[in-house]
Amino acid sequence: MAIQDCCSQPGLRPFADAKADMLGQLETITAAELVPLEQALNRILADTVTSPMDVPAFANSAMDGYALRAEDASTEQGLELIGTSFAGHPFTGRVEAGQCVRIMTGAALPLGTDSVEMQENCVSANNRVTFQQPVRQGQHVRQAAEDVAQGETVFQAGMRINARVLAVLASLGLEQVYVRRPLRVALLSTGDELKRPGELLAPGEIYDSNRIGLTAMLDRLGAEITDYGIIADDAALIRSAFIKAAASHDAIITSGGVSVGDADHTKTVLEEVGRIGFWKLAIKPGKPFAFGHIEQCAFFGLPGNPVSAAVTFHLLVRPALAKLAGEQLTPGVILQATALMPFKKTPGRMDFQRGQVARQADGSLGVVPAGSQSSAVFSAMAEANCLLHLEQDRGQVEKGETVTLELIDGLYW
Ligand SMILES: Nc1nc2c(c(=O)[nH]1)N[C@H]1C(S)=C(S)[C@@H](COP(=O)(O)OP(=O)(O)OC[C@H]3O[C@@H](n4cnc5c(N)ncnc54)[C@H](O)[C@@H]3O)O[C@H]1N2
Numbered sequence: 144m145a146i147q148d149c150c151s152q153p154g155l156r157p158f159a160d161a162k163a164d165m166l167g168q169l170e171t172i173t174a175a176e177l178v179p180l181e182q183a184l185n186r187i188l189a190d191t192v193t194s195p196m197d198v199p200a201f202a203n204s205a206m207d208g209y210a211l212r213a214e215d216a217s218t219e220q221g222l223e224l225i226g227t228s229f230a231g232h233p234f235t236g237r238v239e240a241g242q243c244v245r246i247m248t249g250a251a252l253p254l255g256t257d258s259v260e261m262q263e264n265c266v267s268a269n270n271r272v273t274f275q276q277p278v279r280q281g282q283h284v285r286q287a288a289e290d291v292a293q294g295e296t297v298f299q300a301g302m303r304i305n306a307r308v309l310a311v312l313a314s315l316g317l318e319q320v321y322v323r324r325p326l327r328v329a330l331l332s333t334g335d336e337l338k339r340p341g342e343l344l345a346p347g348e349i350y351d352s353n354r355i356g357l358t359a360m361l362d363r364l365g366a367e368i369t370d371y372g373i374i375a376d377d378a379a380l381i382r383s384a385f386i387k388a389a390a391s392h393d394a395i396i397t398s399g400g401v402s403v404g405d406a407d408h409t410k411t412v413l414e415e416v417g418r419i420g421f422w423k424l425a426i427k428p429g430k431p432f433a434f435g436h437i438e439q440c441a442f443f444g445l446p447g448n449p450v451s452a453a454v455t456f457h458l459l460v461r462p463a464l465a466k467l468a469g470e471q472l473t474p475g476v477i478l479q480a481t482a483l484m485p486f487k488k489t490p491g492r493m494d495f496q497r498g499q500v501a502r503q504a505d506g507s508l509g510v511v512p513a514g515s516q517s518s519a520v521f522s523a524m525a526e527a528n529c530l531l532h533l534e535q536d537r538g539q540v541e542k543g544e545t546v547t548l549e550l551i552d553g554l555y556w
């Protein structure tokens with residue numbers, strides 16, 4: 144008989160249901176601004192991007208060699224060399240039958256030619272070039288509009304501008320781009336026990352690690368962060384911080400104080416000054432996660448346990464911020480792998496255990512736990528490269544069973 148999970152409780156909200164409910168309650172900001180490309184990295188496109196031009200704008204060579212008419216390549220006495228086309232300095236004349244032009248990679252294809260042969264396959268002497276093999280029509284030519292055609296939709300609104308997108312925007316000649324304004328996010332840690340790294344710890348105190356980790360993730364997502372620091376476990380202080388932050392932010396993110404202890408005020412204050420969307424989910428880690436609103440400001444109360452805070456940020460806050468920002472979120476990479484060791488689990492909560500996945504000698508994917516699965520052990524989290532998605536009703540995973548997992552390496556955290 145399965146041992147009952149000590150922390151499973153009836154009435155916890157299933158993850159998928161809560162997430163869908165949350166996303167349904169969030170409204171996307173509408174404000175957009177025109178920014179120079181130099182400032183557009185990591186911003187969200189507010190508009191569809193259509194190309195103002197063909198890219199490339201002209202047919203050009205993919206090789207250093209000779210431009211010719213393909214059918215002329217077999218001419219025994221070779222072709223007359225009549226000029227050179229450099230990138231940025233096209234050959235301006237017209238090439239007639241029996242003639243060719245020296246051409247460099249990226250140089251415009253001269254009028255009258257249709258193909259390029261790389262110089263390694265040519266012999267050039269006394270202003271004549273002979274070709275050692277037949278030339279296929281159009282070979283080594285990058286045709287106009289081969290990359291992007293004028294008027295073509297290149298990117299949809301909602302795309303996050305990464306370095307690759309930025310380079311494409313530049314290739315279209317765009318100097319500026321319409322993006323949504325950054326989200327304004329207020330961040331705070333609650334807890335009498337918290338000190339900033341560098342401060343001396345009194346007995347019973349610990350360092351606030353959640354805030355710097357959450358700041359780093361929010362930074363990577365391009366949010367404008369207001370750091371409210373550490374707020375003591377005092378309902379009045381928490382209340383005034385929430386009210387102040389709600390007036391000028393799109394979202395408030397807190398960590399700690401969402402459970403049921405005597406010093407846990409976050410959820411109670413949220414109920415008082417705002418509205419709770421939900422509290423307590425059938426997930427592990429992160430059960431006491433609280434979502435709601437204060438006025439128009441979205442509220443995300445993350446549990447204090449560091450692993451719970453990071454995992455619920457990824458599972459819930461990340462998609463919520465995408466909805467607020469109008470970002471089309473690219474789905475995570477979900478894979479199946481074989482458990483190379485058992486993963487302890489009891490039915491009751493969907494469990495996002497931290498794992499290390501790697502390709503095995505036989506080519507299959509195998510996964511092992513990334514150290515302790517305690518939600519207080521963050522060092523194991525730092526070693527993980529994946530999150531297992533173990534269904535709510537599933538029990539212990541035995542060695543050899545297949546599990547679903549999500550890659551987390553290389554993301555924003
Ligand atoms: N009777 C019950 N107790 C608890 C339950 C429950 O259902 N019934 N749930 C447990 C679960 S699950 C979690 S998760 C935690 C969440 O608690 P809180 O959100 O109220 O967080 P705190 O109690 O304030 O802190 C928990 C833990 O994390 C440390 N912490 C807090 N903030 C930070 C920070 N910024 N950086 C680093 N570490 C932090 C804190 O010192 C505590 O050790 O509740 C369980 N209890």
Ligand code: MOO
Pocket residue numbers: 150426427428429430431446448451518519
């Ligand atoms: O939900 Mo808590 O995060 O299990 O420790």
